[in-house]
Amino acid sequence: MISIMKKEILEHLTTYRFALVTGLMGILMAVSLLVCLGDYRIRLENYGVMQPRDPGSPDVVLPPNPLSVLVQGLDPRLGKVYELTSRGITVHSSERTINRLFSLFAVPDQMFIIKVVLALTALLMSFDALCGEKEQGTLKLLLASGGHRSDIYAGKFLGRYVLTVSPFVISYLACVFALGMLPDIQAGGYFLGRCAVVLLVALAYAAVFTALGLLISSVAHASETSLALSMSAWVLLVFVIPEAGPGIAQAARSVPAADRVEMETRQQTIRAIVERIEREKVNGYGTDGMRMVDEIREANSHLMESYRPKLNDQITLADVLMRWSPAGAVTFLLADATNTGIAEELRLKDAVVLHLNRNFNRFAGIDRTPFEGFHYERAGLGEIMSRTGTVNVIVLTAFFLGFLGFGMGLFSRYDPR
Amino acid sequence: MLRELVLKEIHDNMVNLRFVLASAACIVLIVVSVAILEAAYRALERDYRVRVVQQDEFIDRYGHMNRAQWLARAMREPELFQSLVLGLRSDSDDNNFISNPAAALLPRLDFATIVMVIASLVAVLFTYSSVSGEREAGTLRLMLAAGLPRGTFILGKTIGGMVSMLLPFTIGYLAGILYLVAGAGVPLDGPTAAVFGLILAASWLYVSIFTGLGLFCSSTSSTSAQAVLKGLLGWVLLVLVMPNVSPFLAAQLKSVPSAAWVEQATERITSEERDRILEDRATGMRTSRYADLGDLPHLRKSDIEQKVAADPVFRERYASYSREYEEIVRTVNVEQGEKAGRITDEFRKASEAQERLATLLASLSPAGDLTFLLTRIAGTGIEAENHWARMAAEYDNAYWSFVEARYKSEQAAHPAFGSNDHLDLRGRPRFSYRPEGIGERLQAGLPRLCALVFFVVLFPAAALLSIRRYDVR
Numbered sequence: 001m002i003s004i005m006k007k008e009i010l011e012h013l014t015t016y017r018f019a020l021v022t023g024l025m026g027i028l029m030a031v032s033l034l035v036c037l038g039d040y041r042i043r044l045e046n047y048g049v050m051q052p053r054d055p056g057s058p059d060v061v062l063p064p065n066p067l068s069v070l071v072q073g074l075d076p077r078l079g080k081v082y083e084l085t086s087r088g089i090t091v092h093s094s095e096r097t098i099n100r101l102f103s104l105f106a107v108p109d110q111m112f113i114i115k116v117v118l119a120l121t122a123l124l125m126s127f128d129a130l131c132g133e134k135e136q137g138t139l140k141l142l143l144a145s146g147g148h149r150s151d152i153y154a155g156k157f158l159g160r161y162v163l164t165v166s167p168f169v170i171s172y173l174a175c176v177f178a179l180g181m182l183p184d185i186q187a188g189g190y191f192l193g194r195c196a197v198v199l200l201v202a203l204a205y206a207a208v209f210t211a212l213g214l215l216i217s218s219v220a221h222a223s224e225t226s227l228a229l230s231m232s233a234w235v236l237l238v239f240v241i242p243e244a245g246p247g248i249a250q251a252a253r254s255v256p257a258a259d260r261v262e263m264e265t266r267q268q269t270i271r272a273i274v275e276r277i278e279r280e281k282v283n284g285y286g287t288d289g290m291r292m293v294d295e296i297r298e299a300n301s302h303l304m305e306s307y308r309p310k311l312n313d314q315i316t317l318a319d320v321l322m323r324w325s326p327a328g329a330v331t332f333l334l335a336d337a338t339n340t341g342i343a344e345e346l347r348l349k350d351a352v353v354l355h356l357n358r359n360f361n362r363f364a365g366i367d368r369t370p371f372e373g374f375h376y377e378r379a380g381l382g383e384i385m386s387r388t389g390t391v392n393v394i395v396l397t398a399f400f401l402g403f404l405g406f407g408m409g410l411f412s413r414y415d416p417r
Numbered sequence: 418m419l420r421e422l423v424l425k426e427i428h429d430n431m432v433n434l435r436f437v438l439a440s441a442a443c444i445v446l447i448v449v450s451v452a453i454l455e456a457a458y459r460a461l462e463r464d465y466r467v468r469v470v471q472q473d474e475f476i477d478r479y480g481h482m483n484r485a486q487w488l489a490r491a492m493r494e495p496e497l498f499q500s501l502v503l504g505l506r507s508d509s510d511d512n513n514f515i516s517n518p519a520a521a522l523l524p525r526l527d528f529a530t531i532v533m534v535i536a537s538l539v540a541v542l543f544t545y546s547s548v549s550g551e552r553e554a555g556t557l558r559l560m561l562a563a564g565l566p567r568g569t570f571i572l573g574k575t576i577g578g579m580v581s582m583l584l585p586f587t588i589g590y591l592a593g594i595l596y597l598v599a600g601a602g603v604p605l606d607g608p609t610a611a612v613f614g615l616i617l618a619a620s621w622l623y624v625s626i627f628t629g630l631g632l633f634c635s636s637t638s639s640t641s642a643q644a645v646l647k648g649l650l651g652w653v654l655l656v657l658v659m660p661n662v663s664p665f666l667a668a669q670l671k672s673v674p675s676a677a678w679v680e681q682a683t684e685r686i687t688s689e690e691r692d693r694i695l696e697d698r699a700t701g702m703r704t705s706r707y708a709d710l711g712d713l714p715h716l717r718k719s720d721i722e723q724k725v726a727a728d729p730v731f732r733e734r735y736a737s738y739s740r741e742y743e744e745i746v747r748t749v750n751v752e753q754g755e756k757a758g759r760i761t762d763e764f765r766k767a768s769e770a771q772e773r774l775a776t777l778l779a780s781l782s783p784a785g786d787l788t789f790l791l792t793r794i795a796g797t798g799i800e801a802e803n804h805w806a807r808m809a810a811e812y813d814n815a816y817w818s819f820v821e822a823r824y825k826s827e828q829a830a831h832p833a834f835g836s837n838d839h840l841d842l843r844g845r846p847r848f849s850y851r852p853e854g855i856g857e858r859l860q861a862g863l864p865r866l867c868a869l870v871f872f873v874v875l876f877p878a879a880a881l882l883s884i885r886r887y888d889v890r
Contacts, residue, residue: 016642016643016646017642017646020646020647020650024650024653028653028658031658031662035662035665035666035669036665038665038668038669039665039668039669042668042669042672046675046677046678049675049677049678050675050677050678073522074518074521074522077518077521080677081677082514088514089514090514091513091514092677092680092681100505100772100799100802102664103505104504104505104664104788104792104798104799105660105661105663105664105779105785105788106524106657106661107661107665108657108658108661108662108665112657112661116657117653117657120649120653124646124649223642224546224641225434227542227645228434228438228542229438231538231539231542232438232442235442235534235535235538239526239530239534239535240446240526240535242523242524243523243524243525243526243530244449244450244453244525244526245523246519246520246523246524246525247450247453247454247457247525247526248453249519250457250460250519250520250525251453251456251457251460254460255517256464257461257464258513258515258516258517259464259468259492260464260467260468261513261515261516262513263468263471263472263490264471265515266487267471267472267475267479270475270479270484270487270488271475271479273484274479274481274837277837280718281717281718281719282719284717303515304515307515311517311519314517314519315519318519318523322523331522331523335522341522342518342519342522345518346518349514352514
């Protein structure tokens with residue numbers, strides 16, 4: 001097995017394909033680093049403008065997460081300014097730009113490189129691992145030499161896997177090292193630990209697609225067929241299933257549109273104000289303020305309580321559907337591991353609501369003591385794993401074992417005659 | 418000779434496993450994505466109708482001057498063609514506390530993505546071996562030795578490759594349209610048919626570009642293995658890297674002030690600062706000219722109404738005070754509005770410059786051009802949003818003029834009528850969104866169309882240059 005692995009590596013180290021994959025990965029990583037670091041710096045600078053000067057300020061704004069240089073996820077949304085008043089929570093855009101092209105195109109971050117490009121390179125490095133030998137007739141010789149089929153298969157897998165991940169690992173570590181040297185990143189234990197988690201997830205994901213490439217190669221008789229099948233599988237697993245999942249979830253579990261929720265919140269506030277004015281025309285000015293505040297508070301909580309279960313249902317369904325593809329599981333895993341995912345946004349919003357409730361009398365002007373400070377800790381790894389992380393890891397492992405085991409089974413039945 | 422070459426190319430592709438896989442994938446994917454997005458569109462459309470009725474009823478019941486602009490918001494009807502081209506994601510999702518984060522993190526599969534990512538990749542995979550394969554098999558040498566002109570050879574390969582690629586893709590698209598028309602009951606009138614036709618034409622051009630790219634890579638490679646790697650590298654750069662990097666690059670090259678800072682500054686100018694100035698001026702007016710009316714701000718509304726009804730002198734003085742007060746409010750609002758407007762204008766100009774640069778950078782790739790063209794034709798892009806914003810602003814002005822006129826007429830009839838009293842707004846203008854005409858959309862999309870045509874010609878021309886230099890020996 002080791003000798004086959006070595007042969008695979010040495011044979012491909014000097015090939016055009018390996019040079020191309022290495023070059024592509026290096027260029028993409030460098031571009032991604034420069035672009036996402038620049039974006040992070042802009043958000044950091046913006047945070048400097050927006051952060052409340054007074055520690056007891058009612059406004060809540062989170063600093064940008066340095067891990068968003070690797071996985072941007074929802075970090076620009078998490079960094080918005082939440083203005084808390086007795087009439088509810090208003091969200092202010094804290095973005096540096098209103099450039100709408102950001103919502104037309106994907107973010108070229110490490111998550112994109114891992115999810116799309118690493119999967120593609122894994123397939124490109126492995127699609128001809130067995131069928132190439134079949135075409136040249138060397139597979140017969142290899143089998144005739146008495147090597148165990150599972151050893152040959154495992155050697156092939158390991159060789160191609162090393163070839164796939166080595167350009168990625170080298171460029172990724174170079175990126176992390178470069179980031180660690182920068183003063184605005186503050187690369188402490190949290191940053192480096194999560195970078196290691198991202199790397200581990202990427203390695204597991206590359207293993208899944210290498211195993212898939214090898215499986216297809218063991219089925220196909222010609223490299224051309226294997227390539228066509230590999231590309232079809234890549235499109236299906238990286239684009240079709242992960243992108244169809246949210247659409248199906250949206251159609252099956254509808255959530256009120258944001259505009260509807262905004263309108264209802266606005267109308268309930270206006271209704272409470274107008275009714276207060278009407279009552280005060282009779283009872284005198286300043287007699288009905290608290291009732292109005294209570295009405296607005298109750299209406300907002302009611303909206304939140306009716307909206308949240310529907311949203312959770314939709315997200316759970318999207319999560320379940322997307323897990324039918326390793327790319328879907330990796331999307332959730334990477335975003336959660338870097339604290340830039342959906343779970344983190346919902347967690348932050350819960351914390352903001354709690355903060356509002358704790359300080360409500362201060363916002364309403366009943367209590368004149370200073371506001372309690374807002375303290376927020378991003379989710380720890382234990383919490384992430386207990387939520388959906390473990391399930392996503394199991395999904396990736398199941399895909400890997402399934403592809404590898406199925407491929408090995410097919411190869412063990414291969415008749416060289 | 419050209420005809421034979423084209424037919425041979427089409428035949429070779431059609432009997433290939435790749436063709437069967439691509440045809441099946443195109444048909445299934447397009448129909449599934451259209452069906453999912455059409456269901457989402459119907460839900461949004463129903464939601465829009467409910468919101469319109471709900472807002473109308475609310476204004477009828479709670480209409481008053483003070484919050485008139487807060488009461489009525491122009492609402493945009495969902496665009497029918499978003500079942501094919503999703504385009505811009507609504508910003509309102511991001512700026513509401515109760516909003517769905519899934520839409521921001523998880524992209525959805527639409528026809529535009531299928532064309533931009535999947536069909537273009539399939540096109541490269543269809544053509545990467547068209548020249549290098551002949552070279553490897555030795556048939557290229559035979560064909561050229563038999564006197565086949567090199568231009569005819571490339572032209573035949575180009576036309577053959579494009580036709581065999583466009584065939585399954587067109588079948589898939591037509592199946593999607595059939596679902597929309599027959600299954601979902603979308604009326605196929607002239608403008609709708611024109612939009613469907615233009616989307617297909619733009620997609621044809623785009624897919625042809627990648628057929629040309631595959632051919633170019635094939636003609637510059639000695640083996641098919643080399644050709645496919647070159648083709649995939651080119652595809653990754655043109656489809657996945659260049660358009661995605663452009664907005665980030667533009668944001669760093671053309672910096673703009675913080676949107677949040679602008680929002681805070683204008684909010685402060687038009688609320689706290691405005692109230693302070695208004696209070697100062699109103700107090701000055703009351704103490705200098707209307708001291709005889711008493712402590713008006715602290716009088717009950719019902720007491721004022723009683724005094725107005727009982728005392729004709731007070732009634733006249735109060736009416737004069739109200740007119741002057743309204744004039745101060747109007748002047749202060751105009752002054753503060755202009756001050757805030759200057760800040761917003763500067764920000765808007767800087768943001769537009771950044772957006773223009775990002776668009777220019779993205780246009781260097783066919784994927785960027787296709788995105789802009791499809792969203793332009795389908796009415797789901799930046800220009801459609803600008804068009805909607807202009808119409809909404811016009812509506813706001815018309816609505817505000819109506820509210821002011823109604824308020825003045827109520828005040829003339831009842832001098833004690835205040836800005837918080839119920840104002841009958843039932844005759845107000847109603848907002849109705851008219852999308853741009855198909856002619857305007859096509860005219861505006863013409864530069865993008867030309868860019869796509871340029872790319873269509875570029876790669877086969879480069880392939881021809883490369884094959885001209887090919888030494889048969």
